[in-house]
Amino acid sequence: MTISHPSRPGTALWVYAHPRRGSFNDRLFRAGTEALSRRYEVATSDLYAQGFDPVLGDRDLGRPAGRPGNIADLAGEAYARGELAPEVREEQSKLAAAELLVLQFPLWWYGVPAILKGWFDRVLTAGFAYGDLDPELGVPRRYGDGGLFGRRALVVVTAGEDDRSIGRRGISGDIDSLLFPLTHGTLWYVGIEALGLHVVHDADTLGAEGVDREIARLRDRLDGLDAEPARPFRRLRDGDYRDTRALREDLLPGRTDFGIHLAGDDRLGAAR
Amino acid sequence: MTISHPSRPGTALWVYAHPRRGSFNDRLFRAGTEALSRRYEVATSDLYAQGFDPVLGDRDLGRPAGRPGNIADLAGEAYARGELAPEVREEQSKLAAAELLVLQFPLWWYGVPAILKGWFDRVLTAGFAYGDLDPELGVPRRYGDGGLFGRRALVVVTAGEDDRSIGRRGISGDIDSLLFPLTHGTLWYVGIEALGLHVVHDADTLGAEGVDREIARLRDRLDGLDAEPARPFRRLRDGDYRDTRALREDLLPGRTDFGIHLAGDDRLGAAR
Numbered sequence: 001m002t003i004s005h006p007s008r009p010g011t012a013l014w015v016y017a018h019p020r021r022g023s024f025n026d027r028l029f030r031a032g033t034e035a036l037s038r039r040y041e042v043a044t045s046d047l048y049a050q051g052f053d054p055v056l057g058d059r060d061l062g063r064p065a066g067r068p069g070n071i072a073d074l075a076g077e078a079y080a081r082g083e084l085a086p087e088v089r090e091e092q093s094k095l096a097a098a099e100l101l102v103l104q105f106p107l108w109w110y111g112v113p114a115i116l117k118g119w120f121d122r123v124l125t126a127g128f129a130y131g132d133l134d135p136e137l138g139v140p141r142r143y144g145d146g147g148l149f150g151r152r153a154l155v156v157v158t159a160g161e162d163d164r165s166i167g168r169r170g171i172s173g174d175i176d177s178l179l180f181p182l183t184h185g186t187l188w189y190v191g192i193e194a195l196g197l198h199v200v201h202d203a204d205t206l207g208a209e210g211v212d213r214e215i216a217r218l219r220d221r222l223d224g225l226d227a228e229p230a231r232p233f234r235r236l237r238d239g240d241y242r243d244t245r246a247l248r249e250d251l252l253p254g255r256t257d258f259g260i261h262l263a264g265d266d267r268l269g270a271a272r
Numbered sequence: 273m274t275i276s277h278p279s280r281p282g283t284a285l286w287v288y289a290h291p292r293r294g295s296f297n298d299r300l301f302r303a304g305t306e307a308l309s310r311r312y313e314v315a316t317s318d319l320y321a322q323g324f325d326p327v328l329g330d331r332d333l334g335r336p337a338g339r340p341g342n343i344a345d346l347a348g349e350a351y352a353r354g355e356l357a358p359e360v361r362e363e364q365s366k367l368a369a370a371e372l373l374v375l376q377f378p379l380w381w382y383g384v385p386a387i388l389k390g391w392f393d394r395v396l397t398a399g400f401a402y403g404d405l406d407p408e409l410g411v412p413r414r415y416g417d418g419g420l421f422g423r424r425a426l427v428v429v430t431a432g433e434d435d436r437s438i439g440r441r442g443i444s445g446d447i448d449s450l451l452f453p454l455t456h457g458t459l460w461y462v463g464i465e466a467l468g469l470h471v472v473h474d475a476d477t478l479g480a481e482g483v484d485r486e487i488a489r490l491r492d493r494l495d496g497l498d499a500e501p502a503r504p505f506r507r508l509r510d511g512d513y514r515d516t517r518a519l520r521e522d523l524l525p526g527r528t529d530f531g532i533h534l535a536g537d538d539r540l541g542a543a544r
Binding site (some may be wrong): 019020021022048050051054055056058066068070071072073074086108109110111112113114115117118120121124143164165167168170171172173176177178180181183184186189193204208213234236241243245246247255256257258260 | 291292293294320325326327328329330338340341342344345378380381382383384385386387389390392393396415432434436437440441442443444445448450452453456457458461476478506508513514515516518519527528529530532533544
């Protein structure tokens with residue numbers, strides 16, 4: 001495990017996953033990176049423009065191809081031996097250098113587009129992004145203590161649906177829960193704290209005025225980002241999980257929703 | 273909207289997304305398709321073997337490339353005009369013919385591998401898999417009444433974690449909730465009822481005996497599949513959602529977890 005704190009404070013990486021030039025997403029991307037560049041050195045990964053191939057396969061698993069082992073272990077060994085593909089190493093390098101990560105994408109089938117999913121699959125390898133027990137800390141390098149510890153992330157997501165459909169009791173499920181595999185299972189797993197989601201609703205029917213309003217809203221959000229508190233999830237090392245697996249029964253008893261994994265309310269009580 | 277009931281009862285499609293020959297997943301795939309073929313005509317989509325490209329882009333949006341419009345509408349028009357790529361039309365054809373769909377994949381970053389995510393992104397186009405108001409039924413062709421109405425699906429997922437980590441209060445989140453965007457947001461959206469998940473825990477550390485046990489367990493599951501009740505989610509047409517957007521306040525009041533979208537308990541009460 002070689003990565004800990006970002007090597008260049010004041011550096012951001014904006015990862016963008018939309019296929020169309022001139023689209024609303026394209027406008028948000030341009031305006032957002034421009035606004036952020038006033039305070040950060042902004043690197044971008046425009047995955048469509050780069051022709052990023054999201055399919056994790058043999059080339060990601062080191063030499064010789066075809067030797068036995070599970071995917072994560074093989075990719076981790078390939079990372080350790082410097083055998084990852086150049087485009088993956090390049091993304092890892094950008095990510096390691098960034099203090100702030102922005103992920104921008106349209107919501108497709110209630111998740112990220114394949115090209116972004118594959119960016120996680122290929123880039124967040126064992127060793128680089130997470131690992132087993134850290135000898136110094138004495139904790140596993142995952143869930144809050146992952147390899148990219150110390151970074152924050154903003155998720156910018158555009159959705160065709162309105163705030164009732166993807167709201168708390170919306171038919172499509174609450175957007176915070178729909179994206180839990182991203183904010184918790186991916187970002188928090190590798191040590192990155194996600195800020196509150198930046199959701200654009202009704203993205204297909206905004207009209208010119210709505211587009212301008214959303215661009216201004218994103219700029220405002222980015223301007224105030226450094227002062228925003230993150231809402232971190234529980235850390236493994238805090239002992240909230242029995243044997244690091246399931247939440248202790250005395251914490252939020254009876255509840256099974258994803259909200260139980262947020263560090264927060266139960267810590268503020270007098271009982272602790 | 274041209275698809276409704278499966279055109280060939282007794283036909284199954286097994287979609288498989290794992291890169292490695294000789295892997296545990298490969299063994300499950302071979303044993304599973306073999307077992308199922310005793311009762312079904314089984315088509316397969318071995319996405320890695322096919323070299324399926326999961327990146328939705330201009331080629332999926334019809335001619336001429338670059339005309340304005342949102343992605344879903346353009347893909348739907350391309351479908352209606354027969355302009356989709358041959359590999360997408362082929363997958364749609366297999367899916368339309370299938371009464372039973374099996375999706376088999378390893379859990380990567382708490383979701384499906386990119387190659388499978390992109391199969392949804394590219395294959396489940398508007399017009400084919402869902403649509404606006406159906407003139408006969410008077411309901412939107414989505415959430416239970418989607419274009420693939422009448423089909424059932426089995427999700428077979430292998431996970432490195434144990435049943436506590438991805439259990440109801442597990443640190444990684446409950447697997448049923450983690451895959452809600454798949455079982456509800458994708459399958460149910462297009463009209464397909466998902467059966468209970470078939471989860472293989474500790475998939476990286478099973479050993480030879482464990483592998484044999486899991487193969488036998490999958491065979492048993494498949495043998496009894498036709499008698500299994502599906503757990504359908506609520507249908508839009510049942511009026512459980514106000515203006516088709518958010519669950520009515522009198523149904524399971526106060527709850528916000530994904531379980532509220534299952535049709536079930538509140539229907540059995542005397543109040544209805």
